[in-house]
Amino acid sequence: MLERRHSKKRDAVLEFIRSSTIHPTAKRVYEQLKPRLPDLSLGTVYRNIKVLKDEGHLSSAGIVQGEERFEGNPDPHPHAVCKCCGLIIDVPPDEKAATGVWHPVSIPGFTADLRDTVFYGSCSLCTKTTTLGR
Secondary structure, eight states: OOOOOOOHHHHHHHHHHHHOSSOOOHHHHHHHHTTTOTTOOHHHHHHHHHHHHHTTSOEEEEEETTEEEEESOOSOOOEEEETTTOOEEEOOOOHHHHTTOOOOOOBTTBOOOOOOOEEEEOOHHHHHHHHHTO
């Protein structure tokens, strides 16, 4: 696929998402970049995120609390999602994943070429708050 030319806004969107550890929504990207780019619109952010995803520069970290969250690391890797506050955490690779060997699940009549693993639960802050509230 032919990459489109870079624009100041697209580069800013990519830079912000890649530098973020919170897996931001498009709205969050817009709110953070708007002061620096006064003519930026939310629609422009969505369009640029789509282009960046299509070109393989970004990926979706999933939909959490009704909003799609974005990942600056497009390589497949697992996430942990807090069901209470919506925090998304990159799961550190285990020793098997560090070898770079991926064994696809055997599914009769189907060939898998991508695996997306998500763990759901509570982050340490929400667990602590829930425990203290008892």
